[in-house]
Amino acid sequence: MxxxxxxxxxxxxxxxxxxxxxxxxxxxxxxxxxxxxxxxxxxxxxxxxxxxxxxxxxxxxxxxxxxxxxxxxxxxxxxxxxxxxxxxxxxxxxxxxxxxxxxxxxxxxxxxxxxxxxxxxxxxxxxxxxxxxxxxxxxxxxxxxxxxxxxxxxxxxxxxxxxxxxxxxxxxxxxxxxxxxxxxxxxxxxxxxxxxxxxxxxxxxxxxxxxxxxxxxxxxxxxxxxxxxxxxxxxxxxxxxxxxxxxxxxxxxxxxxxxxxxxxxxxxxxxxxxxxxxxxxxxxxxxxxxxxSYREPGVPMLRRVAKIRIDGTPGARAHTRLLQRLWRLADAPEVDGVVLVLRAEPANSTAHSEEVGDALRMLRSRGKKVICHLEDAGGRSLHVCSQADAIAMNPAGGLRFAGVSTRYFYFGDLLRKLHVKADFVRIGAHKLAAEQFTLPQGTQVAREDHQELVDLLGGVLLHDVGGGRRIPKGELARRIARGPFLAREAKEAGLIDLLAYDDEIDEVVEEVMGGRSKIVEDSAPNEAPQRWGNVGKVAMVYVDGDMVDGETQNIPLLGIKLAGSYTVARALKRVREDSSVRAVVLRVETGGGSSLAADVMLREAILTARAKPVVVSMGSQAASGGYYVSVGGGPIYASRSTVTGSIGIYYGKVDVSGLLERLGVTVEGYRSAPRADAESFFRPYTDEEREILGVKVKQFYDTFVARVAEGRHLTPAQVDAVARGRVWTGAQAIERGLVDKLGGLREALAEARRRGGLPEDAPILSLPDDEDGLLDLVLKLAGVTAGVTANALGPAAAMPPALLDIARSLSPFLVFEPSRPLARIEVAEEASLGGRVTAPVEP
The missing domain is CATH 2.40.160.40 (monomeric porin ompg)
Structure with a gap:
């Protein structure tokens, strides 16, 4: 032919x-x-x-x-x-x-x-x-x-x-x-x-x-x-x-x-x-x-050092845009080096900082020098910048980091004092999400699981920082345990290299580059297209935020994003029918949510995988419903510190009749059948209803296991052995057959391009379209950012950080209807001293 x-x-x-x-x-x-x-x-x-x-x-x-x-x-x-x-x-x-x-x-x-x-x-x-x-x-x-x-x-x-x-x-x-x-x-x-x-x-x-x-x-x-x-x-x-x-x-x-x-x-x-x-x-x-305003191939640009300033912690999409900027600079022949000026954490999870660190190593492998300048930094900054050639810090700044930590809030006693009863049925002792609303504190199983997770995340950070800073892992752990650090103390501990004010960055660059260099703010050049027509693309479809039925939404005052089943399904259908899309990367950034929403998304992912290559890239979290939707495509890539697994279901409601009674409110209900109002907030379950609920939860769980078994080519018994709500890191998941390869977004995109027969520079189409809601637009017009970090201004900045964390932990009550079975991981605030990143922004 x-x-x-x-x-x-x-x-x-x-x-x-x-x-x-x-x-x-x-x-x-x-x-x-x-x-x-x-x-x-x-x-x-x-x-x-x-x-x-x-x-x-x-x-x-x-x-x-x-x-x-x-x-x-x-x-x-x-x-x-x-x-x-x-x-x-x-x-x-x-x-x-x-x-x-x-x-x-x-x-x-x-x-x-x-x-x-x-x-x-x-x-x-x-x-x-x-x-x-x-x-x-x-x-x-x-x-x-x-x-x-x-x-x-x-x-x-x-x-x-x-x-x-x-x-x-x-x-x-x-x-x-x-x-x-x-x-x-x-x-x-x-x-x-x-x-x-x-x-x-x-x-x-x-x-x-x-x-x-x-x-x-x-x-x-x-x-x-x-x-x-x-x-x-x-x-x-x-x-x-x-x-x-x-x-x-x-x-x-x-x-x-x-x-x-x-x-x-x-x-x-x-x-x-x-x-x-x-x-x-x-x-x-x-x-x-x-x-x-665009350029064509021609005379090489003057050699320069590109500066990237990060003022707000990147959210899921801004994170991928940052990665693409760094990859582009790695391939730019006119770029000799890159300066990262970090005024906020450069990643909102260990998995994301792994990917940014990988991009810095890629820069260095292409002969570029990489310099970080920090001010008031945390663990994510250290994790990323340990892969640079040099780290400078403002002499008046500090490294507020002494190790990785996580937080979980338990509302059992609070609800009891309010005379509110949380009644949930779950599968497996490791499906811990329901415990946050029913118990005053974590069970022994919860404590062991949470400690194991934080130890594994800390191990990834120690491995990467130790390798980048050339400090043995054990010695690095001892040094970090002495934190947090003033700038001078961080230098003495070997965690940074230089002390320099913001106006001295040029001198730092000159020292690292070995001579004077032209420093310019990085901006993506507008290149004339190399090819005609509808050039073959890679589509990147995001599942970002709590999975809900219906359309994607935002709760800007709390920095919560909801991934709507209709929105994601429509995006998958679009790329399936777009002849210019040759391969798809399903980027999963969610701890789950509605099991029905997850099933709707999974069905579209399966149909898309039948039409063209699909590669799954797990980000910070791809757990519970997030893992559910991941098994419908091709190979699954996860970072070592990706939080995944949590194969399980819980179902239930809260009964506020006791609170209303204390407030003097009487609720009268009428029904045509005994269980017509079983899911009402205004009465408890009967013993019979609770027994029937348990049967339904088991049926939902069996469906979850069957979907995973089919997608991963395992037997239901093999899936059940690693399921029942157990959370795994990406490194653990690959050993248990839940993940195919360790790697970040860069590796997943390379695999998708290879399977789609696309060149390395094939463009990326990001879906669903990232549209702002009415409240987001009003807030932006008022000069307010919807998602905030701990050190950024926003509508939530007026709320004390601890209360903001609690409000987010209560998000299931704000987001999900009581009649919905949930495939969702427990809400956690992954934090570290100086590295608290709970509400990323999408600049």
Whole structure:
């Protein structure tokens, strides 16, 4: 079978031969609407501001704002009146692009009348695209001149471009289709362009184009061929050639060739104009320049050190954006180093700090130096920055860290004093979530499980920090136990390297880099696309927050996010049906929630995995319902410190009838059957109802086990042996067959691209769309951030941190209906001295 890109090349060659051999090809009529030429620009392959005149449809593919100037001088003996200056400016706005162009035509001396006079054209282009494969555009033009024959024109030109593959583009244009008239009533002949362009290598590195213009009244055809070739570290070679007057037995050649030199957002153009069709009186030239908000491959940028400042702890999506920034910098040849200025914890969990630390190691493996500057730091900062080349700290700051800790709140006594009874049925002694509402303190099983978890998390931190700081694990544990530290004490303990104020960061960078370096704030460059059409993508679908039935929501005052089953299911269906999505990463960042919501999401994940490769990436937590939804895809990746497992169900309610009675409130209920109000908050369960509830919970649990057994290719007995609510870290889970590979998001994305046959730079489509609710928008307009960290301002900042933690621990009462069985892990506040990160932000 012939590959598509080979077919594209053959199609281009065949079209070229057909264009050359067309009978009756003669010298084309000159027309007043012709613009100043844009050398080497193909009607099918363009995508810059020159498209206003070349093909208005391609204006829709403009990557960013651009201003362009071109001067073409074909030589005094040229019979073709195409010399002069052009000025154009264009800007994309979402799926629409628009631009203006001014052509000042200055014909050569040999141009025939009436084209031996100067004239002007103003053009306005407007284009819209449907995705990345289809665009439609129209240019409106007004011509004026002191010569009446060239004055008074109003022209309309419309173009269509289709880019079905990354290596093939097809364009059709109707020029002057309204047959514009001058002051004498003479009209410009309508013409049609048809062209194709091929990128046989699949990228912009090489582009070949063939096109033809057909004049309607004279029935004359002018074939034209274009070539574009990237020159590494310089820019792009461009050329075009038109064949004229073929019917008279001689091929008049009109050609241009030159070089685009790209320096960041500046493009300089220059080349020659030649061929007997253009320059019978000597060779001409062209020069030009463009200023753009995007850049194309060209002259390498000046070497620099990129600075990233983190003022708020990243939430789930901001965390992945931070990782992508660091990965991009690792591949940027102009970047010598990276400075992380941390004014908040760079991660909200040990699992996230593992992934950021991995990104720092990747930077260093690519020859980049990495420096951290800390102020008032905690354990996450130490974990991440231990992978850097050097850590500096404000002399007045400190490292408020003495080890990892977790907190669990128990409300049993409080509810008893309020005469509120929490009544829950669960499967397994390790399904601890219900205990937080029924007991005054944790059971022995709970204490052992919680201590084991914190020891494992602490072990990961000691391993990574010890390796990065070159301190033996045992010695590091003894040093950390002496914390928290003032800046000087942290330096003496070998946990940081330097003391430096904020204004001394440049000196620190100079010392680490071994010389003066240019430090710039990091910002992602807007790159011109390498490929045409709907480029193959990796979709990253987030399951982030408590899993609830219905739509995704936020509780901004508490910094709680709810992952709605309908929202996630809709996102999975969308990527399943999107032909441009070749692989999916299901990013799970949840401790579970509604078991029905988890089952709805799982079903969509299973259907998606049947259609295209799915890879699961577990973040901070992928436990209980979060683990449930993870078993419907392909391989599961987890970090060593990911909290997962917790396979189990609990079900129940709180009875507030005692509280209402104390308050003097009487509730009278009526029912048509004995159990019609069994789930009411206003009466307790009967013994019979509690027994039936236990049967239902067992049925839900068996369903959970069956789903895991099917997804993990285990027997129900094997799953039950590691289930019953038991929580595992990622490192433990892989030993028990619950996880396939240890690795973070980087490894999961690489696996998804491999399975989808995608290149390493394949773009990422993040879903569901991260839309703010009405309250979020109101808070942002008021200058308030919904999610907050302990050291950030926000609506919850007025509430004492301890009360805020308690309020979040009570979130099940705020979020879940009493009639819903829950697959949810117990609410914990993973903390450390100075590293308390309970409400991440999404900057």
């Amino acid at each position: 012939i590959p598509w890109n080979h077919l594209a090349v053959r199609a281009a060659v065949c079209a070229s031969v057909a264009l050359v051999t067309l009978p009756g090809v003669a010298a084309p009529p000159e027309r007043a609407s012709q613009p100043v030429p844009d050398p080497g620009r193909s009607i099918a392959g363009g995508g810059d501001a020159s498209a206003i005149a070349v093909n208005p449809a391609n204006l829709a593919f403009l990557p960013g704002a651009e201003a362009r100037w071109m001067w073409v001088r074909p030589g005094s003996g040229s019979p073709i009146p195409t010399g002069g200056h052009s000025f154009s400016a264009a800007v994309p706005i979402a799926m629409v692009s628009t631009g203006l162009r001014l052509d000042l035509m200055d014909p050569p001396d040999a141009a025939p009348a009436p084209f031996d006079e100067t004239w002007r054209w103003i053009r306005w282009g407007l284009a819209v695209r449907a995705g990345d494969a289809l665009a439609l555009g129209t240019t409106f033009g007004w011509g004026s001149s002191d010569a009446l024959a060239l004055d008074g024109h109003f022209s309309v030109t419309t173009g269509l471009t289709i880019r079905p593959f990354s290596f093939l583009s097809i364009a059709a244009i109707a020029r002057d289709w309204n047959e514009p008239e001058n002051r004498f009533g003479a009209s410009i002949e309508r013409s049609y362009d048809l062209g194709i362009a091929s990128r046989p290598l699949g990228t912009r590195a090489l582009e070949i184009g063939a096109e033809a213009t057909y004049f309607e009244r004279s029935r004359e055809v002018v074939p034209r061929f274009t070539l574009g070739l990237d020159v590494p570290r310089v820019g792009r070679l461009r050329g075009d050639v038109s064949l004229r007057d073929l019917a008279n037995g001689r091929a008049g050649v009109a050609a241009m060739a030159g070089l685009d030199i790209n320096v960041s957002g500046l493009q300089l153009l220059g080349g020659g104009v030649f061929g007997d069709g253009y320059t019978r009186g000597g060779t001409g030239f062209y020069v030009g320049a463009a200023l753009r």
